[in-house]
Amino acid sequence: MFQIPELHEFTWPVTVRKPVDGGNFESETFTGRFKIIEQSRADQLVTDGAAEEFFIGWGEDVAGADGKPLPVTEANKALLLNIPYVKRAVHEAYLEAVVIGKGPEKNSRTRRGRG
Numbered sequence: 402m403f404q405i406p407e408l409h410e411f412t413w414p415v416t417v418r419k420p421v422d423g424g425n426f427e428s429e430t431f432t433g434r435f436k437i438i439e440q441s442r443a444d445q446l447v448t449d450g451a452a453e454e455f456f457i458g459w460g461e462d463v464a465g466a467d468g469k470p471l472p473v474t475e476a477n478k479a480l481l482l483n484i485p486y487v488k489r490a491v492h493e494a495y496l497e498a499v500v501i502g503k504g505p506e507k508n509s510r511t512r513r514g515r516g
Contacts, residue, residue, distance in 0.1 A: 415494040432460030
């Protein structure tokens, strides 16, 4: 039986592809913290490119310019989301987790049948 879940928060890997010289990218991953939002609002936010509502934080694996973990504050969130390729990575991570349903299966609580 499917039970309607409450909206909740979760962590998900965010892979940032930073453009570098020569037409290449450097990829780095950090742990993003997200909240599930209602579908009608999600449609609007994803279309508008606004991640501020569903991206609510990050793990100890995000560092400031001094190399120390970056505290989760509204100012630091705005700083991160003002970097175009970081904002894109946050959007992609949210969509992957909530819409597409891809990601690490090792932590899945459900089993998929064959066929």
